[in-house]
Amino acid sequence: MTDALSKLLAERDWLLADGATGTTLFNMGLTAGDAPEFWNEAHPDRIRALYRGAVDAGSDIFLTNSFGANAARLKLHDAAPRARELSRLAAELGREVADAAGRPVVVAGSVGPTGEILAPIGPLSPALAVEMFEETATGLKEGGADVLWLETISAPEEFRAAAEAFANVGMPWCGTMSFDTAGRTMMGVTSAEFGRLVETLPNPPRAFGANCGTGASDLLRTVLGFAASGTERPIIAKGNAGIPRYEAGHIHYDGTPELMADYAVMARDAGARIIGGCCGTTPEHLRAMRAALETQPVGPRPTLDRIAGALGGFSSESDGLGEDGPARVRRGGRRRG
């Protein structure tokens, strides 16, 4: 049995994933502090519009509106018991939009972090984390997701717990970590360590990579780190559209569609096969990314200088892999949108 994502990966050199969920929903009127997952029920039309925005812009894969649909996060909104149901609704709407696309589009059931720290450092037991992820995954499966998509993870323990849950529900999956701390995740994981972790799992993901973090340049440096390890597993690049800036009461991302088009082509040349955006990435950005991927020939693996020249400097000197440890030094001029 071949899943929809593996089938597309077998047919195509690269796939375009989607852009930002949060940014798009905020533009539709979501306010800070609201749980976006409630909209799967209260405003299904807006969630369909979110998905259609990506599909119409040329995305081959889109993520469902279920990032925070786990008991730990929903508990903050007195809705802990609703994780499975809200996840199912997110995937059902996704299925509907994908099936009407007229071409193969993969519905990826988004699974975000619990927001809690796992034992031994934190209070959340691995068993309870597995249980929570399983609830979300079950709902996404019931709603018709093609694959599960774990994202924005920073701790290896949490990544493992989710993988175990996905094995329990018998779903293919992908997983990305967020490398936002001088080339490492918040919990100190490097790109090389993550690549090794993925291969030790009994049910490794169909693809793995990086999402969110600190801008498109840093994300590409992380992708180069994955590629340098010689992995044969498809690599995912989902970087933010530039750098966040607080402006007139809103978070604004400064990356232009042209910048994200350059990012997409360099991500592919760096070795990524699934390329999308994260925070700040709108359908307009996705359209430019798709056009660039379709028209620009494959080039050599980009150097760090070329990445910095096109997308702006890195947030730290180190990519986290060396012995020099994390250092937060901002250098180089960023190209402002």
Ligand SMILES: [Zn+2]
């Ligand atoms: Zn993001």
